[in-house]
Amino acid sequence: MSKEVLNELREKITATDSQLLSLIAKRQTLTAKVAETKVKHQISVRDKSREEQLLLRLIKQGQECGLDPHFITKLFQVIIEDSVLQQQSLLHEWANPDSRLQINRVAFLGKKGSYSYLATQKYFSRRPGDLVEIGCNSFAQIIDKVEKNEADFAVLPIENTSSGSINEVFDQLQHTRLNIVGELTHPIEHSLLVHEGVRLEDIKTVYTHPQVFAQCSHFLAGLGNIEVKTCDSTADAMVKVGELSAPNAAAIGSAESGHLYGLKAIKSDLANQKENHSRFIVVASQSIKVPLQVPAKTTVIMSTVQSPGALCDALTVLKNNNINMTKLESRPINGNPWEEMFYVDMLGNIEDGPMQLAFETLRGMTRYFKVLGCYPVEEISPTRIAASQALTEAQKE
């Protein structure tokens, strides 16, 4: 193929991609109007049966043009997820006009390129206002920035699918007056980052964050006799290796961020578990109002009385009010040996009748009870039934 033919084809692809972008933008304008209508008529943002119909039709239509049903499913799941999140964030803005800021000052762990930095970018890309990044060295410093009004929000990692709960963050939440106003899940894809030309067998020292060390322990054990040096964040690990001229050092971090420090990924997918995701919470001084059309989560902390079955009794209150608990974590109470503070995440809006009833009962039977926040659920489970149904139908034809 001559170079001119290739160039001509590429120009056509570029033009087609531009049309695709315009169509996606047009779809977004339409879904924003849908959001307005839903607010007026108090209809839920998510309508899974509409999504199913939509996917079924698209898969069929796509097949007529020779497009793979798996590809169509994946593509539209992403488009619908974006549409739901976009609508949720519009509804949130309309319900909380005072929280709309021109500038969002956000404190997070590490520097440019840390996973918390990537999560911050992702979360605030959907929100109005410019982002001012405030990189911090510790969780305590992050919380302090918001408490002293030097930052409007803090983004904190709370749990990871490989290494579990991040205890230090739970402990910070015990003592702060800040509120949880949001959450997000971000894929954590660890790569081994080195200077150009460095090979795996040259590496003698790996710089990493302790949580990342835990998440990649199998890979690191397989490297044999190497020295592991811990850093405050993955970005610090990248800075360190970026500055070192030694050809035998590597950092573990996101490949996407490695280039910020002149580093290149020589090995990816280092985590013990393939599905390696972190859940982050967003905290602020003021609580927010979550519109009833948006799926919500509420988080509380409580300490129960010291009697047999006290925790079980407290959780039964949730069960009796048909409240679905999504996480239960316990942490020691500082200064009270063998006593525990329980963190409970549950699905539902704090304004729901059953939740109010449950909290009233819990306040009366626990030693300590505090709502940490009610916030929109940001995890959008893709509509799968429709996809598998359509695939079966397509195979039959």
Ligand SMILES: O=C(O)C(=O)C[C@]1(C(=O)O)C=C[C@@H](O)C=C1
């Ligand atoms: O049709 C709606 O009700 C929409 O909100 C739009 C849309 C979509 O993007 O197609 C998004 C969310 C709903 O779950 C269903 C469909």
